[in-house]
Amino acid sequence: MTTPDHQSPHSDASRPEARDRIYRSPAGIAGGILLLIIAGWLGIDGLISGTGRTPWLALAALILVVPLVTAFTLRPAVYANEDRLRIRNPLRVIVLPWGKVASLRSHYSNEVVDTSGKKFQLWAVPVSLRARKKAAKQQARGTAGRGGDGRTSSPGRPSPFGRGAATDAPTRPQTDQVMDDLRTLAEARATEESAQGEVSVRWAYEVIGPALAGALVLAILLATG
Incomplete structure (x- = not known):
């Protein structure tokens, strides 16, 4: 984009x-x-x-x-x-x-x-309200699938990075990420x-x-x- x-x-x-x-x-x-x-x-x-x-x-x-x-x-x-x-x-x-x-x-x-x-x-x-709802569901699933130490709760499948691959995927809609980028730039350059x-x-x-x-x-x- x-x-x-x-x-x-x-x-x-x-x-x-x-x-x-x-x-x-x-x-x-x-x-x-x-x-x-x-x-x-x-x-x-x-x-x-x-x-x-x-x-x-x-x-x-x-x-x-x-x-x-x-x-x-x-x-x-x-x-x-x-x-x-x-x-x-x-x-x-x-x-x-x-x-x-x-x-x-x-x-x-x-x-x-x-x-x-x-x-x-x-x-x-x-x-995109639909993208926001989808991202919220992904985030909720990722939180439910992680243990208290941040690792996946599935036994016998440790992640070499201490996290499950599914929970590392970005969960924010792309347009919200764009707004975050613009806010960061505005704050830095104002x-x-x-x-x-x-x-x-x-x-x-x-x-x-x-x-x-x-x-x-x-x-x-x-x-x-």
Whole structure:
């Protein structure tokens, strides 16, 4: 879920530029690709095989649907380096220097709160209640299967590491581990000079513009039909 990508926009000759750690949702990407394939198949079929106003309706629907599907599935990502947290949500891009991050919270969604109290959701790091329940069950089974000294309770099968292999597996959901990593980075870098600055929020007009254009054309076609 985490891969290195382009370097930080901060340029400081006194130290190497920090690389971003990238967090994305594999399930969201897979779902987005599937939806785009379905939309493309239906839309192209309407363009080629449709008669009358159908090709125009199909074209307008594609212009509306493709940017929105891309925005809510393929676009979301979280970029973190030593200086700042950059959140690419469906319709906005938020950049928070670590000095402006007050907290990172997890409940029904993962979000970051800046020092002014504003909340920004991390679309690329969704909460999975199912994964949390599964992890809790694994942890409970691991605790029940260990003796008081931390070794497995099964007789005649001592572990060379003093633990059962099953209990060494991570039991926290991956997105919760991501939030732990971000909290650790925020705490470590909050007071650094290079991690200071202002919070910036930019609307994703490259998504909003085409979607509005498609919606307008579709509305006109339907209204004049």
